[in-house]
Amino acid sequence: MNKEIKKINIKNNIKLEPHNTKHKNASPKLSQSSIKKELILDGLDCASCASKIEDKVSKIEGINSASINFMTKTLTVEIGELNRTNExxxxxxxxxxxxxxHVKVREKQTDKIIKRTLMLDGLGCANCAAKIEKESSNLAGVRSISxxxxxxxxxxxxxxxxxxxxxxEKVKEIVKRIEPDVKVIEIQNKNKASKDEAHEHEHEHSHEHGESNKTEIIKLAVGAAIFAIATALKLPNYLELILYLISYVIVGGEVVLRALKNISRGQVFxxxxLMSIATIGAFAIGSYPEGVAVMLFYQLGEIFQGIAVNRSRKSISALMDIRPDFANLKVNDELKKVSPEEVGIGDIIVVKPGEKVPLDGRVIEGNSMVDTSALTGESVPREVGTGDSILGGVINKxxxxxxxxxxxxGDSTVAKILDLVENASSKKAPTENFITKFARYYTPVVVFSAVALAVIPTLVIxxxxxxxxxxxxxxxxVVSCPCALVVSIPLGFFGGIGGASKNGILVKGGNYLEALNDVEVVVFDKTGTLTKGVFKVTEVRxxxxxxxDELIAYAAYAESYSNHPIATSILKAYGKEIVKDAVENYEEIxxxxxxxxFEGREVLAGNYKLxxxxxxxYSQVETIGTVVHVAVDKGYAGYIVISDEIxxxxxxxxxxxxxxxxxxxxxxxxxxxxxxTKVADKLGLDxxxxxxxxxxxxxxxxxxxxxxxxKGKIVFVGDGINDAPVLARADIGIAMGGVGSDAAIEAADVVIMTDEPSKIASAIKVAKRTRTIVMQNIIxxxxxKAILLVLVALGLGTMWEAVFGDVGVTVLAVLNSMRAMKTKNI
Structure with a gap:
């Protein structure tokens, strides 16, 4: 692309528009006789080709200008001849x-994308969750659903x-049809529930689960007692049957009722x-004890599974317990305790020892040590003082x-981190998507196989x-139920994401976590990624x-309007106040x-290209630092060397x-x-x-x-600000030093919350550990199930083994998934 030149009149603070409005980087004011159109270029992955498209389109007669945002794959054209718009x-x-x-071109939708979130309180069936997602995605007006x-x-x-x-309302109807017992709660307040709402829901949710578990345990105990009496005592057949039926209704009546309701709604498999057919069938052939026992152990297993899943959910939520409860707002020398949402930019807050810092800001008074472990995973406290920036979520010691x-x-680092972690599991890994599809076809196949197993042998043997x-x-x-997979695998990926966040690594989804397993090439930016990005003037020549003194002064005034780290280091070395009125006609090239x-003299400061x-x-200089050449009135004045530490x-x-x-x-x-070259040699880069x-x-x-x-993946590691296009282009973009950087959090797929490149290897280790756990569950x-299905088909297995094949395997797989959260040795 052509090199961009910014021209700013410093004194009047006015941006001057380029004269040539046909220039592709120009942003001319839209005239009344022109219109802008945005086109999405799906599949555009070549930056050079994007530049060619931009250049060629801008030269089409009737088009005033064209520009491409490579990161968003958006081509914006300004059409000057309205009567030829379609042409x-x-x-x-x-x-x-x-x-x-191969690029597909489509006009950008002008409709605003609206995000809505529903809480499905009581959702305990992963298979039903997949059905809800599938049916809701077919509704008109739904762009995406997860x-x-x-x-x-x-x-x-x-x-x-x-x-x-x-x-x-239609989505709610679908949820109620598939899972009648689920309570649907819409989350308000800009798609995020407030702390009080979240706490109230969590309390109510936990309370309901506690009451529900108690009721279920009592029912199971009563049913089990009647079952034991029927089994232990020698009773007449009719009385024994009555006791087994009573026990069965108490223990499994709700399951049969749910099955009948689901069948009436078209939800069969x-x-x-499966449990209703299996147990009623057992009664039909006279196996009363086994019919009751299967339902009893199935329900007991469901309780254990629910407890394990809820424990896992709470453990994951506890990993990110960084949301501040309140802020001490200073109003006329008095402190008022308010919600963090009520505090605005520029307000003054006071944080006492032991409290969480509620919002991002700058310390204007006081010194303290702060615990940043919740954000960065670092256990060593950091010192902050007057003038230092501070992030919400850290604890004042x-x-x-x-x-x-x-x-x-809403724009603070802690809010964005919470949002990322809470919504990370909505971006599903390929393995999760495969298992969801697998379960959709697996259950019907097994049901028809069971029918064949019951009928065909009696006809041919x-x-x-x-x-x-x-x-x-x-x-x-009984063996065939796929719950072990559809429950444990999402928990495994979410546990891995939670464990990574505990170590200061934010992964935006299971898809990125799985992709980290196949990394072949890691590409690094240098400044701020492999080096500290803290520049010092080491030579003035x-x-x-x-x-x-004159050379450093010329350079300082030339760089006085730049916020680049090199400019900052020159200003620091100059050490005197800059009189900005002395600078005119600033151009950043x-x-x-x-x-x-500067003072009537033209000053140039930059690299050898300038x-x-x-x-x-100019003088040719070979050094490990960055060289800034300075020229005054077209005459070479010397150079300054700025070094950056690895x-x-x-x-x-x-x-x-x-x-x-x-x-x-x-x-x-x-x-x-x-x-x-010197930095690469020192680090051992290829x-x-x-x-x-x-x-x-x-x-x-x-x-x-x-x-x-x-199958190999390319990772790009950068600071997330200047490298947004290449972060977006790589298979996995990793932003280093992401704390406080909005651009890093937005552009990258993974955000390293510290400045440590070694965390990249940690992220890959977490990904490999998570995949191992997920594969363990699948295998x-x-x-x-495969072994038990064969044994049962051959007559070598009973209902008791079948119950273990369903409930026991599910509970063990869920407990195994919880190991993904434990990343102490990574």
Whole structure:
């Protein structure tokens, strides 16, 4: 892409528009006789091709300008001839197809996407959750839907504001039809429940579960007692049958009733149906004790399964217990305890020792140690004082802090982290999606297999007794329930995400966690990722009769309007107050440097490209630092060297990645070749590419995609601000130093909450551990079921083994999934 030049009149603070409005980077004011259209380029993955499309489309007669946002794959065109709008849109689409034939072009929907969230209180069936998601996704006006079994949330994206309430009602009807006992609660307050609402719901939810469990246990105890009497005492057959029936109705009557209701709604193949058919069939062939016993142990197993799932949910929720309960708002020298949502930007809050810092801000008074472990996973407290930035969610240890709030609660780091972790399981891993589809077809296949097992042998095997084969078929049905998989696998992935967050690693979804298992190439940005990003002026080399003080002064005034770390280091080295009225005609030249008029003299400060561009003879310098060349009135004035330190654990991180099987480590940097090569050699990186602009970094990643295997994944690790395009292009984008960086949290798939590159290896370890646990569950559940199905079909297994094959396997798989949260040794 062409290099962007910003021109700003400093004194009047006015942005000057470029004269050539046909320039692709220009943003001319939209005239009354023009219209803007946005086109989505699905499948666009080549930055170079995007640049060509932008250039070619902007040259179509009738189109004033065209610009592409590569990250969002959006082509914006300004059409100057309104009567030819459809014709020019068609011409634009043809142009895109000519350059990139596989790209699909569609007009961007103008409807605003509306997000709504429903709490499905009491949702205990993962299979039913999948059915709710499938049916609701077919409703008109639903853009996307995700039912999160772990957090019991249904997340909706709607494309039409006018009928959103009608869609919500239809979704509620679907939920009630599939799961009548589930209570549907809509979460208000900008799609996020308040702390009080969440606490009240949690309390009510826990209370209801407690009461429900007590009732179920009492019913089971009564049913079991009657069952024991019928089994132990020698009673007449009719009295024995009556006692077994009473016991069965007490223990399993609710299951049969649910099965009948579900059948009337068209929901046939679920665990209620399987258990009802199996146990009623047992009664039909005279196996009364086994009919009651199967239902008794099934219900007991369901209680244990519910307890295990709820324990898992609570453990995961406890990992992110960082939401502040209140804020001490300072009003006229008095403190008022308020909700964090009530505090605005610029308000003053006071945080006492032992309290959580409720919002992001800046310390204006006081010194203290703060515990950041909830955000970063670091156990060592950090010291903060006047002038330091501080994040919501950390705990104030010992001092009194007065803080000026810089972000509202909804935009704060703690709110974004909570939102990410709470909604992470809505982005399902391929394994989860496979198991959901597998369960959809598996149960009907097993049911029909059971029917065949009951009928076919009696027709083809001489002397076969129907009751014997029916018994086998009924036991076959009991084994077949897929609950072990559809419950334990989502819990496994969510446990892995929770365990990672406990270590200061935020993973935005199970899909990204699973993808981390197949990493082949890790690409690093340099500054702020492998290096500290803290620059210091280490050399000042004036030339042509200019003193060191004059050289640093010229450079400081030239960089006075830049917030780049290099500019900050020069200003710090200058150490004097900048009189900004002395600077005029500031120009920031992307990838080159800056040009200003200072006290009537033209000052240039930047890299060698700027000197070449302005045809200024300069000194060639080879050093590990960044070199800023300075010229005054077209005459070379000297250079300044700024050095950046390598992070302590960068070399350890590269070594750990290679030990884990990563095939290639690459560094992409905008810094000069000498610096890049020396840093890469010191860290043991395989390849380094220097002096790159952001779009060139994307091009290098494109080349790496051609080298990897089809299943291999490419990770890009950057700061999440300047590297948004390449973060988006990589299979997995990891933002380093994400604390406090909105751009990092938005652009990346994984956010490392500390500045430690070694956490990348930790994230991969968590991913591998999670996959191991998930695969253990799949192999264990399917293996046990397969063995039992064969044994039962051969007549070597009974209903008792069948109950273990269903309930026992499910409970064990859920308990195994909970291990994913334990990441102490990672």
């Amino acid at each position: 020019l849109i068609a011409a634009t689409k043809n142009m895109v197809q000519n350059i990139e034939a 039912v999160d079994f772990v957090s019991q949330k249904l997340n909706l994206e709607l494309v039409n504001a006018s009928n959103q309430d009608a869609i919500i 679920d665990e209620n149906f 010992n001092g009194l802090l007065t803080i000026e709030v810089e972000k509202e609660f 001489e002397g076969a007794v129907f009751s014997d084969w029916l018994y086998r078929a009924l036991a076959f049905l 004036p030339q042509n009769s200019i003193s060191e 992307s990838g080159h440097g800056v040009k200003v008029i 000197m070449d561009k302005e045809k200024i003879t 992070k302590e654990d960068s070399a350890k991180a590269i070594k750990a990645l290679k030990a884990m099987g990563v095939k290639k480590t690459v560094m992409l940097t905008g810094d000069n070749k000498t610096v890049g 390849e380094v590419y220097a002096e790159l602009l952001p779009d060139q970094k994307v091009e290098k990643v494109e080349l790496l995609f051609k080298e990897k295997s089809p 264990f559940a399917l293996g046990i």
